[in-house]
Amino acid sequence: MRTLGRLVSHHPWAVLIVWLLAAALSIPFAARAPAALNADPAGGLTQSEATRVTDLLRDRFGERDTNTVVIVTRSTPPLGTPQGDAAYQAFLNGLEKVPGVTRVTPPQDSGPYRTRAEDGTLALTLAQIPLLDGASDTLRLVRAYTARAQTPALNIRVTGGQAIADDFTHFAESDTKRSEFTALPLIALLLLVVFGALVATGLPLIVGMLSISVAMAALYGLTHLMPVSTFAQSVITMLGLGAGIDYALLTVNRFREELKRTPDARLAADRTVQTAGRSVAFSGLTVAIAMAGLILPPIAFVRSIGIGGVLAVLLTVLASLTVLPALLALLGERVNSPRILRFTWAQSGAASAGWTAFARRVTARPWLAVTASTALLLLLASPVLTLRTGYAGAWGLTPGVESRDALQDVRDLGAGGLLSQFEVILDPGHRYGPTDRARFQQTVTDLRALPGVRGVLSPFLTPADLAGSVGGGSGEGGSAGQLAALSALTSRSFSADRALLRVTVIPEDTLRAADIPAFETQLRRTLNASGYTYLLGGAPIGGEEFSRAITDSLPTVVLAVFAGTFLLLMVAFRSLLIPLKSILMNALTVGAATGIVTLIVQHGILAAPLGIPADVGVLDSSLPVLLFAVMFGLSMDYEIFLLSRVQEEYLRSGDNDEAIVLAVGHTARIITSAAIIMFIVFTAFIFGRVVASKSIGLGLAVAVALDATLVRLILVPAFLKLAGKWNWWLPAWLDRRLPHIRLEH
Structure with missing residues (x-):
């Protein structure tokens, strides 16, 4: 830090020019990043069963357009009248000409796959588009068409798996932008209250925006190497603003203290880097370790969030250690001008008499403080025991989003199962022949008889299937329609070499994430009894596999983050108890915040006032691991701010109890000011239209509120008081082998 402090304080203009060039080069690429992100729930599971089914359908069955866009039309006058039919036919003719649309299936008014209401007002049109490359581009063309x-006679809305996923991406981006613009004025106002001066107010915002711009440009580069989650943008924004403001508050506060000791601004900036800079670096490193835990699961989608988080934190730390001190070195006393407000409780670098007295009251009754705080946090965490995860699909969007609202019309027609189809690939072990017919037909019959199954697409049509076929009915035209339907189903049911068989199982309704495991279990039970080797795929299986992969990875992520954090804190504080205590208390914070998110999002309690639909039913699969990484990392910010001051006071006086009291007195204002600002940053995300992003914002806002009050100002000081001299115990043999680093702020 000494070298960095001298470099930054003696060459501030060079540092600023480098950062300005980096920002200027980053902005064009950062602007392209949001459009390159995606919300595929199974992104990165290249070896999953659902992915193998998709690959087989493409390579062996020639299916390259299994991506279905569901178009809901309301006709006034209804279909079946000359005017209604004419308006719909004109729409249909144009839809077939949209580039990328390979097939269009008009509505059917009978049979098991009914897609037209009896009164003709409501109908579904199915348009097939590419599955992977060009899917979003084709959907944009369909939506534009x-x-x-749209006419007074024909109201049109679009839904389907691709539409829902693209809406996730679109609204996650727009929500992030709106959250930034909403939060920034409020943050600026609070910073003005904290610093009292316009110049100082602008410094944290500069650091945050610089780090976000460069991190988003790096994220855009990452999109060319792997699928990158939509949530990566939200994480970068939250960490860039939240952590950047945290570090700036600590740094500027220390710089003001140093200016009182010396009139030389460059010397004060140098000293600030060597003291507060160490705490910033270690704090950032703990957050980076937590985010790096997301890189461990073998899921590219999740790794992208981890990489984005690590980039955001490291760039924020780098900006806080270079740009901010360089600006301070140039500004000197001007950092305190123009002085607008004077609130000594927020702007003074001295210890707070109020918080010092509060710390004395807490440490006077440490057992009460520890017991009551821990009991409350465990109570708040208890809903985690009922937590369910999955891909919420359209229910992960708020009402008012077209793809969600249109889904209700699809369900009203009894066609909701079209969005939850299961694809089954059967391998008879040899080329299919006449002797295999009975066995294949029996398997289809068994699948069709399962509870909750609306129908099974196969070569073996029932009378109801034929009645509902295109052109179905009596007479010569009806026979032709039946033959066409039979030919199409036969073609889709056999691979080109007739070595693989395919059936599609359609549920009675759209399956929510919580209903998929039971439906999957009965399908597998039937397929196991068939004697075929099989693969089971489709969107529901893809979502379930992703959810299971995330859940299975959580213990690895947690243990890795715990181990990395323990080692880092052990080196920083020369203690075995402090890192263990920090991990346990941060885990309590994470558990309590996750419990509250579970209660609100999954169970719907108090969901309405926050604009969260009460029917989501599950947390997004990636939320538990994402919330853990981000919340655990950010909680460590305040932990290091407080403990570094406790250690500094303890090394100075040797009095553990007094060190605790003085540390709380010196840091409480910084911690509460930073927490209020971070709370605003995170709360801004609650008012979006993507439930997962709202859940992240809610979880982090709750975690910050709990951590900066109950945990950091009550539970931690009380525990440190009870532990006494054991806080600083480290075996001599280990002390000799660890590097010596001293944290100050």
Whole structure:
């Protein structure tokens, strides 16, 4: 830090020019990043069963357009009338000409796959588009066409798996932008209250925006190497603003203290880097370790969030250790001008008499403080025992989003199962022949008889299937329609070499994440009894596999983060108890915040006032591991701010109890000021339209509120008081082998 402090304080203009060039080069790429992100729930599971089914359908069955866009039309006058039929036919003719649309299936008014209401007002049109490359581009063209095709006689809305995923991406991006613009004025106002001066107020915002711009540009580069989650953008924004403001508050506060000791601004900036800079570096490193835990699961989608988080934290730390001190070295006393507000409780670098007295009261009754705080946190964490995860699909969006609202019309027609189809690939072990017919047909019959199954697409049509076929009915035209339907189903049911068989199982309704495991279990039980070797795929299986992969990775992430954090804190504080205590108390904070998110998002309690739909039913699969990494890392910010001051006071006086009291007196204002600002940053995300992003914002806001009050100002001081001299115990043999680093702020 000495070298960095001298470099930054003696060459501030060079440092600023480098950062300005980096920002200027980053902005064009950062602007492209949001459009390159995606919300595929199974992104990165290249070896999963659902992915293998998709690959087989493409390579062996020639299916390259299994991506279905569901278009809901309301006709006034209804279909079946000359005017209604004419308006719909004009729409249909144009839809077939949209580039990328390979097939269009008009609505059917009978049979098991009914897609038209009896009164003709409501109908579904199915448009097939590419599964992977060009899917989003084709969907944009379809949506542009339907917008143009809207008339008073025909209301059109678009839904389907691709539409839902693209809406996730679109609204996650727009929500992030809106959250930034909403939070920034409030943050600026609070910073003005804290610093009292316009110049000092602008410094944290500069650091945050610089780090976010460069991190988003790096994220755009990452999109060319792997699928990158939509949530990566939200994480970068939250960490860039939240952590950047945290570190700036600590740094500027220390710089003001140093200016009182010396009139030389460059010397004060140098000393600030060597003291507060160490705490910033270690704090950032703990957050980076937590985010790096997300890189461990073998899921590219999750790794992208981890990489984005690590980038955001490291760049924020780098900006806090270079840009901010360079600006301070140039500004000197001007950092305190123009002085607008004077609130000594927030702007003074001295210890707070109020918080010092509060710390004395807490440490006077340490057992009460520890017991009551721990009991409350465990109570708040208890809903985690009922936590369920999965891909919420359209229910992960708020009402008012077209793809979610249109889904209700699909369900009203009894066609909700079209969005939850299961694809089954059967391997008879040899080329299919006439002797295999009975066995294949029996398997289809068994699947069709399962509870909750609306129908099974196979070569073996029932009378109801034929009645509902295109052109179905009596007479010569009806026979032709039946033959066409039979030919199409036969073609889709056999691979080109007739070595693999395929059936599609359609549930009675759209399956929510909580319902998929039971439905999957009965399918597998039937397929196991068939004697075939099989693969089971489709969107529901892809979502379940992703959820299971995330859940299975959580213990690895938690243990890795705990181990890395323990080692780092052991080196920093020369203690075995302090890192163990920090991990346990941060885990309590994470558990309590996750419990509250579970109660609100999954169970719907108090969901309405926060604009969260009460029918989500599950937490997004990636939320538990994501919330753990981000919340645990940010909680360590305040832990290091407080403990570094406790250690500094203890090394100075040797009095553990007094060190605790003085440390709380010196840091409480910084911690509470930073927490209020971070709370605003995170709360801004609650008012978006993507439930997962709202859940992240809610969890982090709750975690910050709990951590900066109950945990950091009551539970931690009380525990440190009870532990006494054991806080600083480290075996001599280990002390000799660890590097010596001293934290100050």
